[in-house]
Amino acid sequence: MARLPRLIVPSQPHHVIQTGNNDQLIFHDAEDYQAFHGWLRSAAKNHKVAVHAYVLMPNHLHLLVTPSDENGLGQMMQWIGRYYVPYFNQKYSRSGTLWNGRYKTSLIDADEYFMLCSRYIESNPVRNGMVSRAEDYPWSSYCHHAGIRSDGLVVDHAQFWALGNTPFQREAAYTALSEPPLTDEQVALIGKALLKGWPLGSDQFKSALQNKVKRQVLPAKRGRPFKIKTESA
Numbered sequence: 001m002a003r004l005p006r007l008i009v010p011s012q013p014h015h016v017i018q019t020g021n022n023d024q025l026i027f028h029d030a031e032d033y034q035a036f037h038g039w040l041r042s043a044a045k046n047h048k049v050a051v052h053a054y055v056l057m058p059n060h061l062h063l064l065v066t067p068s069d070e071n072g073l074g075q076m077m078q079w080i081g082r083y084y085v086p087y088f089n090q091k092y093s094r095s096g097t098l099w100n101g102r103y104k105t106s107l108i109d110a111d112e113y114f115m116l117c118s119r120y121i122e123s124n125p126v127r128n129g130m131v132s133r134a135e136d137y138p139w140s141s142y143c144h145h146a147g148i149r150s151d152g153l154v155v156d157h158a159q160f161w162a163l164g165n166t167p168f169q170r171e172a173a174y175t176a177l178s179e180p181p182l183t184d185e186q187v188a189l190i191g192k193a194l195l196k197g198w199p200l201g202s203d204q205f206k207s208a209l210q211n212k213v214k215r216q217v218l219p220a221k222r223g224r225p226f227k228i229k230t231e232s233a
Helices: 030-046 072-091 110-122 167-178 184-196 203-213
Strands: 014-019 049-056 060-067 104-107
Touching (some): 030 049, 030 072, 049 072, 049 110, 060 110, 110 167, 110 184
Antiparallel strands (some): 014 060, 014 104
């Protein structure tokens, strides 16, 4: 089944993934990660996109972001590409595209799935066997949330602030929350929604979203045309 058109809703969190063309490396050394991190921070600020969680993997990256308008996320990703791709191509004597097509997104129900999605992103290096603990991977937002070091790129979401009344309480609560590994079912659920471009949330959230944006946000049931519910006069 074909992916649905990309759905961007202002003031709602979105899970974003961008992969390297043919799974090729998009980061080779610390300089590459640092350069991308800096441009991402500038682009997010310029286009008013709050970055709540991220991980930069050797051949792909994940972001958990909230755009302030419909265009900011796309403009942010384009801005990064305009700076990072020429830098990468010049440094490694290559040409052409770096990305495997356009980035993919999944709109997130913050109440139900924000924390799970944040943990999914930051535990990516552990699931891929690169490190044994999330805090051992330097190119993610985990150390910021765990209170190990501050990260100027990260804008804490209300769901994170709700973990405690002080920074220490929030950091301790997040660390405890992140200790259990995600189940295979949780990983599959988030991954499927992201790759298909589906929203991730409760049935009530999806229904409300579909009526709010007046467009299809989930695959239509086979043999039944999609209809938007309308209120009676």
